[in-house]
Amino acid sequence: MALDLSEPLQKVIDGLAEDFSDALIDVYQSSGDTFVRIKPEANVEVCRYLKEEHHFIYLTDVIGADRFTSEERFEVIYNLVSLRDRERLFVKAWLEEESPEIASITEVWESANWFERQTYDMFGINFTNHPDLRRMYMPEDFEYYPLRKEFPLLGIPGSIELPSSTPDSEHEI
């Protein structure tokens, strides 16, 4: 496919192709952004490589997505920015459906801490050796993962408790 990459991005793709040829699965462009799909096991090395060699020093976001296909259902997308060459690159990894698991990249970028907690909260993707993997938004007592496609939009009634509407002056002081 015609990849009209800008000059620095071309260097990045070539660098990736020869260093991580086995981990690199697919490189494609969609409406102006370049996406690199890698194997989930190699995400920490690829991210560290991109950070040290190609000056991608700023992690903008870690995005989870639910492809709702039978195999390789969940998707983790890292949104990287290189300030020096003014480029933005997306690194992707697809994960299996039952017990989706990927290594946490908090040791490469500290800002991944909260982004990964949010993806865990929304999709249930488990980030191994994450400093403190807790739910970001929903309370810990909530057992579902809201952004999965099978979770109903209106929520499951009774999954989160509501406060009692009767003032507890009925109970004793």
Add this chain to the structure above:
Amino acid sequence: MFGQYIPILILGGVAVILAGLFMALSRFLGPYRPNSTKLQPYESGMDPVGEADERYSVSFYLVAMSFIVFDIEVLFLYPWAVQYISAGIGTLISMIIFILELLVSLIYLIKKGTLDWEINQFEN
């Protein structure tokens, strides 16, 4: 002799009456429905964590002590300040010496570090 204290007594009386009136009004006219949540300490919407009578850190205690020392110093200055002109030069000098002594204690306090509350901070 007794006459000059009348204004103070009136002032005290009015103060007591007013305070009593407001307390009684709010007690009798206002609704009083205590319940367990209402009597709990307010922790901005959350359950209070730990009891309130934890031990305080030392710095509060030191500042309180130094406050008492300088407060009493002001107490001694009042009677002198009322008629310092007629009291003559002698009392002025003794007052200055008195103030200087307490100045020494203030410098000691500052050197000891009771007034700076910063914890030295490495990296964050």
Add this chain to the structure above:
Amino acid sequence: MGLENSFGDSYLTTKIDTLVNWARSNAVWPMPMGLACCAIEMMAFAGPKYDSSRFGSEVFRFSPRQSDVMIVAGWVNYKMAHAIRRVWDQMPDPKWCIAMGACASTGGMHRCYGVVQGCDNFLPVDAYVSGCPPRPDALMHALLEIQDKIRTEHSVTLDS
């Protein structure tokens, strides 16, 4: 308990009623439960142009102990509902509640898992204000509704 039940429903207690209601209605201190965009309109409601202190609700106390009306401004999340209920319980009686905006009244446009569909599921609401966010004069109208409600209350003999 106190003055009122010794007099029963007589001339004196109606007079005390009007006095107490007059005092309460003209100094309704809001407890701003500012959650989302309605909170910005609530700030404008207290700000220089719409100036809520003309109607006696000058003081935006953030502690529940010194406030009379709780203005729930913004969509109510399930996680926040408990904190709101706790603050409501900790407000001294007599207290009233304004559900400001479509989201506080009925969940508004947020028909999804995170939002309680209307804060009257767990709060006794006295006045609903429609609008998203309602203009400050709409909130002022709600405040005047609350003041009318206070004036006609039989408050003193109520608490015997």
Add this chain to the structure above:
Amino acid sequence: MSTEDISKKKSTPTFFKEHQKALYKALEDKNTSIEFREKDPLGTDMVLNLGPQHPATHGVLRLALQIDGETIEKAKLDIGYLHRGVEKVAENKTFQEFMPYTDRMDYLSPYSNNVAFCRAVEKIANVEVPERANYIRMIGCELARISSHLLWLGTMVQDAGAVSYFLWTFREREKLYDIFDQIGGHRFTISHARIGGVANDLTDSAMAMIKEFVNTFPDELDAWHKTLDRNRIFFDRNEGVGVLKTENALEKGATGPTLRGSGYAYDVRKFKPYSKYDEVEFQVPTRLEGDNLARYYVRMEEMQESIRIIRQCLDKLPKGPVRTDNAKQAYPSKDEVYYSMEGMIHDFMMTDTGICPPEGSESFHSIEAPKGELGFFIQSDGTGHPWRLAIKSPSFANLQVLEKILDGEMIADSVLIIGGVDPVMGDSDK
């Protein structure tokens, strides 16, 4: 005192028990970066909730603080008290239907959220936006930036103790509310942007009000500069407080004025210029110290720059249509709908299915919102509904930085640091 019974003794939560326990557990084993003067042998460290309902937290942000006297030893943030699952809602709405939700995200500057979302959709569906619409959008964005910084100034200086600033800044904001009222009919959640352009043109009275605001606002700004820049109290309260060092500002993921206060001139308007920002010259103010005072200066100068941009936009405003008239991509104009059959059908189709980006395409577009870089990542499956819509919210990243700055500060200063980082909970809780 093992950590077990500390958390047990600590709190007897009555609601969301696991959540509170997990939070206080995480607070205890967070390794703090400050050295204690002398560890209290009895281990009675006090935990305080600067909780969801608090004047200083600018919304519903909860800080669990472990404090020793006045100083914060460890801080743990707990957000999600305003979470409504807007990304889940987006998957069940067409693009144009979802647009009013973006108004309610960063509710201090709704106009720039609309523009961010519409530009992201235009990028994925490659829609051409006419010149005039681009300039109107830029004027709206800069006005929204000023109104957001005004509320930041009002509340932050009020946290430092001066109530008068709240009244002054709100008087200016009321003028901005009137301008937005003229432009789009609502005070601030204006939903004025459409996919493919803008809802309606700027009327002459709106133009006059903008010009009048642009002429009077700078000397208001100078008056505040005069009172605040040499104000001893404001200086001492803000200098060296909440320092985000330059070398680990990017590491921690700061964005917007918080990042620019620490020395990086990363501004999306210069990094990847969108709409017409490359034809308008302006500077990106930065500071090196990275403390609260630096963030104050950065935001004040940004307001100055916004005024400059609006002036240039007003001069360059070309004549022309306000929305593309391509029926598959944008709403037809109203008179077309009433007087022509195709117009009505197009209007109906636009409302029913809306714009359909190519199947399987995904794209990310971000703009420089007042709080930082606000980006929308859209995955489309060819229908009118987005398959996945992820929001990169600036306040979320700044809050992560806030949690790391707070260690070792005094409680009174934590109020100012929250004001300085200026999070908006609707934006960070999505």
